[in-house]
Amino acid sequence: MRDNGFFRTAGLRPSSLVRFLLALSLCLTALENLLSPRPTLLTSETKSSDGKALLSSQAPEWSNQEWINSKPLRLCELKGKVVLLRFFMESTCPMCSATAPSLNYFYSNYRGKGLVVVGMYTPKPHPANHPASQVRKYVGDYKFEFPVALDNDWKTLRTFWLDRVTNPAFTSASFLIDKKGIIRFIHPGGEYSAASKNKVSQRDFADMEKMIEKLLSE
Numbered sequence: 001m002r003d004n005g006f007f008r009t010a011g012l013r014p015s016s017l018v019r020f021l022l023a024l025s026l027c028l029t030a031l032e033n034l035l036s037p038r039p040t041l042l043t044s045e046t047k048s049s050d051g052k053a054l055l056s057s058q059a060p061e062w063s064n065q066e067w068i069n070s071k072p073l074r075l076c077e078l079k080g081k082v083v084l085l086r087f088f089m090e091s092t093c094p095m096c097s098a099t100a101p102s103l104n105y106f107y108s109n110y111r112g113k114g115l116v117v118v119g120m121y122t123p124k125p126h127p128a129n130h131p132a133s134q135v136r137k138y139v140g141d142y143k144f145e146f147p148v149a150l151d152n153d154w155k156t157l158r159t160f161w162l163d164r165v166t167n168p169a170f171t172s173a174s175f176l177i178d179k180k181g182i183i184r185f186i187h188p189g190g191e192y193s194a195a196s197k198n199k200v201s202q203r204d205f206a207d208m209e210k211m212i213e214k215l216l217s218e
Helices: 004-012 014-035 093-115 132-144 154-163 199-217
Strands: 084-090 114-122 148-150 174-177 181-185
Touching: 014 199, 084 093, 084 154, 084 199, 093 114, 093 132, 093 199, 114 132, 174 199, 181 199
Parallel strands: 084 114, 114 148
Antiparallel strands: 084 174, 174 181
């Protein structure tokens, strides 16, 4: 490289300038990579207790054989519908009892618009072989008229939730699945109720209803 006078003016040798420009280029590339958005991959490093890493992922299939209020359903048969899936336990559970009227409300008000509400009964505190007659009593206590599956072995609960999140605060999570079978909204447990005195519960109910309406309109 010829010295054309610029390097003498800048106080740099040509070789020093080349090294400087190379270092600057590497710094700019690193900065660009740092600031550029990256797609979220569902790995153990991205798992979280609220399940946000599951959003926009394909909902897994379930294979429950015992159902109340319905013949056995498969998720793949519900394509074209919006699905609200709620895991719940015995009617002695205060949070399940507080949320039950919300599920009944969503079922009553949106089933004619394309919403399918599905309950998954999961015995607590661990898997147990509860007969359908026993679960039917809980379903009656909650006044559920929508399809309810028995998940006594927690297979569906694990597939959807426990095996895919780290240290969840609750097991009775809720999922909104869009018409293409994609998970679009997750309530990570606890209650959601418009009638609750708990502001968070009221807000969560409003968020759930807003997302149901959004998915039904898509």
